[in-house]
Amino acid sequence: MEARRLAYLEAMGLEVLALRGAPSEAALAPVAAETTAVAASPTAVQVPVEVPAPAAVRAPAATPAAVPSAPKPLAQVPKRSPHPAGQLAWEPLAAAVAGCERCGMCVGRTQAVFGMGARRARWMVIGEAPGVDEDRDGDPCAGKAGELLTAMLRACGVQRDDVFLTNVLKCRPEDNREPEAAEVAECLPYLLNQMALVQPELVICLGRAPAQYLLGTDLPLAKLRGQVHHLQSPAVPVVVTYHPTYLLRAPQDKRKAWEDLQLAMAQVPPLPAEREG
Numbered sequence: 289m290e291a292r293r294l295a296y297l298e299a300m301g302l303e304v305l306a307l308r309g310a311p312s313e314a315a316l317a318p319v320a321a322e323t324t325a326v327a328a329s330p331t332a333v334q335v336p337v338e339v340p341a342p343a344a345v346r347a348p349a350a351t352p353a354a355v356p357s358a359p360k361p362l363a364q365v366p367k368r369s370p371h372p373a374g375q376l377a378w379e380p381l382a383a384a385v386a387g388c389e390r391c392g393m394c395v396g397r398t399q400a401v402f403g404m405g406a407r408r409a410r411w412m413v414i415g416e417a418p419g420v421d422e423d424r425d426g427d428p429c430a431g432k433a434g435e436l437l438t439a440m441l442r443a444c445g446v447q448r449d450d451v452f453l454t455n456v457l458k459c460r461p462e463d464n465r466e467p468e469a470a471e472v473a474e475c476l477p478y479l480l481n482q483m484a485l486v487q488p489e490l491v492i493c494l495g496r497a498p499a500q501y502l503l504g505t506d507l508p509l510a511k512l513r514g515q516v517h518h519l520q521s522p523a524v525p526v527v528v529t530y531h532p533t534y535l536l537r538a539p540q541d542k543r544k545a546w547e548d549l550q551l552a553m554a555q556v557p558p559l560p561a562e563r564e565g
């Protein structure tokens with residue numbers, strides 16, 4: 289492994305792992321072979337531009353009773369007025385998010401946090417919602433957690449602006465409460481519109497919540513990690529890992545996060561994004 293990646297692994301707090309267990313190309317090969325079996329066909333990375341309704345990305349019904357804290361199925365959320373998101377271009381989409389008052393989370397926000405990064409990125413990295421730092425800075429993953437995420441991405445060989453980084457919810461839930469299913473349903477079309485524009489080849493979910501929202505499951509994080517999931521529309525593979533905010537509290541799990549990132553790299557190797565003219 290090259291010296292620079294070792295340095296970034298050290299920044300993740302994985303210097304011991306890097307020296308003992310960071311994979312050689314040969315060591316990664318079994319992972320690549322294994323994930324190939326569950327990977328979508330090469331055509332699956334061609335994400336259609338059409339933005340589906342939120343229910344279209346839901347997987348088969350899970351068992352809500354198994355996890356009491358899991359959000360309600362989005363299908364139960366009553367429809368409101370037509371949503372502005374769908375097939376908007378970047379600028380009108382950003383303007384729609386900035387002025388959105390479709391749910392109560394607009395009341396306590398400093399600003400809506402749209403997301404940032406490459407507009408055509410191979411990797412789209414998705415968290416749940418802005419926290420205090422993100423709400424203040426307008427950065428979807430700010431502060432110490434943002435620094436750790438940057439180190440995690442650099443360990444994968446990409447910079448932060450080589451991916452598109454955003455959250456499912458664009459406004460900060462007051463007191464870090466769990467968003468209501470209706471709030472998720474109101475905000476999800478913005479994310480799907482973003483996905484249609486970015487056309488990622490891989491989605492990385494940071495934490496349980498964004499994975500559950502996108503995959504339509506109540507499975508806990510422990511069962512969501514370690515495998516490649518697939519959104520139905522757009523057809524894109526999904527890898528789930530820990531949110532860096534959690535890793536700051538539980539650094540012992542950084543090793544598992546690195547394993548998740550290796551799985552992601554084996555599925556879709558990250559590359560620097562194409563820069564716009």
Ligand code: SF4
Pocket residue numbers: 385388389390391392393394400457458459471474475
């Ligand atoms: S959380 Fe989403 S739906 Fe709710 S006000 Fe903010 S941008 Fe609008």
